[in-house]
Amino acid sequence: MSTSTLSRRELVLASASPRRRELISLFGLPYRVLPPAEVDESIHDHEPADKAATRLARLKAHSTASRIDTGVVLGADTIVVCDGQLLGKPVDEEDALRMLRLLNGREHQVYTGVVLLEVSGGLVVREQSDVVCTRVWFRRVSEHHLRRYVATGEPLDKAGAYGAQGFGSTLIERIEGCYFNVVGLPVSRVCAMLESWGFVPLGTVAEKNL
Numbered sequence: 001m002s003t004s005t006l007s008r009r010e011l012v013l014a015s016a017s018p019r020r021r022e023l024i025s026l027f028g029l030p031y032r033v034l035p036p037a038e039v040d041e042s043i044h045d046h047e048p049a050d051k052a053a054t055r056l057a058r059l060k061a062h063s064t065a066s067r068i069d070t071g072v073v074l075g076a077d078t079i080v081v082c083d084g085q086l087l088g089k090p091v092d093e094e095d096a097l098r099m100l101r102l103l104n105g106r107e108h109q110v111y112t113g114v115v116l117l118e119v120s121g122g123l124v125v126r127e128q129s130d131v132v133c134t135r136v137w138f139r140r141v142s143e144h145h146l147r148r149y150v151a152t153g154e155p156l157d158k159a160g161a162y163g164a165q166g167f168g169s170t171l172i173e174r175i176e177g178c179y180f181n182v183v184g185l186p187v188s189r190v191c192a193m194l195e196s197w198g199f200v201p202l203g204t205v206a207e208k209n210l
Contacts, residue, residue, distance in 0.1 A: 009070065009071055009072050009118070010030070010031075010032065010068075010070070010071035010072070011024075011027075011029055011030065011031040011032075011071065011072050011074065011194075011199070012031065012032055012033075012034050012064060012068060012071045012072065012073045012074065013031055013032070013033045013034070013073075013074050014034060014035065014036050014060045014061050014063065014064035014065075014073050014074060014075040014076075015033070015035060015036075015060065015074075015075070015076060016033075016035035017157075017184055019163070019165065019183050019184045019185075020076060020184050020185050021033055023180055023183060023184065023185040023187055024074065024185065026187055027187075027190075027191055027194065027199075027201045027202070028201055028202040028203065029194070029199060029200075029201060029203075034064050034067065034068070035064070036059070036060040036061075036063030036064045036075070037063045037067075039056070039059045039060055039063055040059075041056055041077070041088060041089070042088075043079070043086050043088060047086070049079050049081045049086050049109070049111045050111050050113070050131045050133070052077075052079055052086060052111075052113075053077050053078065053079045053111040053112060053113030053131055054077075054113035054115065054129050054130075054131050055113070056077035056079075056113065057075040057076050057077040057112075057113035057114055057115040057129070058075060058113075058115045058127075058129065059075075060075040060076070060077060060115075061073045061074065061075025061115040061116075061117045062075075062117065062124070065117045065119045065124055068119055068122075069119070069121065069122050070119055070120055070121070071118075071119050072116060072117070072118050072119070072194075072197065072199075073116070073117040073119060074114065074115070074116055074190065075114070075115045075117070076112055076113065076114045076115070076184065076185050076190075077112065077113050078110060078111065078112045078113075078159040078181075078184050079110075079111045079112075079113075079159055080099075080103075080108055080109070080110050080111075080159050080160030081108060081109045081110075081111065082102050082103055082106060082107075082108035082109075082160075083102065083106075085102065087099050087102075087159060087160045087161070088159055089156070089157060089158060089159055089161075090155060090156060090161045092156075093150050093151075093156070095161075096150050096155040096156060096161035097146060097147065097150050097161075099155075099160055099161040100146045100149065100150065100155065100161050100162065100171075101143075101146065103138050103160065103161075103162070103171075104138055104140055104141060104146065104171075105138055105139065105140030105141075106137070106138060107135060107136070107137045107138075108135075108136055108138070108160070109133055109134070109135055109136070110133065110134045110135075110136055110159075110160070110181060110182045111131055111132070111133050112131065112132050112181050112184065112185065112186055113129065113130075113131045114129065114130055114131070114132075114185070114186065114189065114190055114193070115127065115128070115129045116128045116129070116193055116194070116197065118197070128193055128196070128197070130189055130193060132177070132178055132181045132186035132189050133177065133181075134175060134176065134177030134178050134179070134181040134182050135175070135176040135177055136164075136172060136174075136175050136176075136182060137172070137173045137174045137175075138171045138172060138173060139171065139172070139173040141170075141171060145170070145171075149162075149167055149168065149170070149171070152167050154166050154167050154168060155168070163183070164179065164182040164183055165183050
């Protein structure tokens with residue numbers, strides 16, 4: 001298949017995350033959102049973070065791919081790691097507080113796995129995957145600060161129980177690596193993957209301004 005043909009293929013985001021929806025729009029490409037059906041996001045015992053993030057991203061991508069006939073599906077999953085513990089999304093406020101206490105005043109790593117699937121005639125005919133790691137340092141804050149943060153409701157749908165782009169920014173001292181990876185999608189890396197498949201980032205935006 002020629003790259004010109006592929007570049008006209010529909011890009012489909014396999015995610016219900018509003019953060020990933022905002023980030024995928026930065027590519028300046030037409031896309032639509034089709035969240036995957038319910039996926040078991042539990043992490044296996046002794047599973048490395050990079051493998052877990054990629055596996056879950058692949059599950060999400062395949063779930064969405066099974067519901068389209070033609071297109072390119074993008075799936076992603078983010079996992080936080082601190083002191084050997086893998087942290088997904090908290091199950092409730094107490095679980096969020098537990099995670100934040102672990103991260104408080106410490107360094108941790110954020111892994112996002114990304115998977116691209118090309119679908120043709122209802123079948124997956126091509127796949128590409130990658131994983132990006134970013135190091136994050138939290139400043140030490142009081143228990144009251146952590147509780148106030150949990151009370152905002154922001155941590156409950158985020159890996160590691162915080163959002164770098166929101167109120168969680170009050171916790172972050174510094175970041176080493178891709179900031180957007182912490183938000184939920186390593187924009188530059190995914191952009192390069194799409195380019196390798198023949199997509200032209202910013203092309204639509206540029207045409208509108210000519």
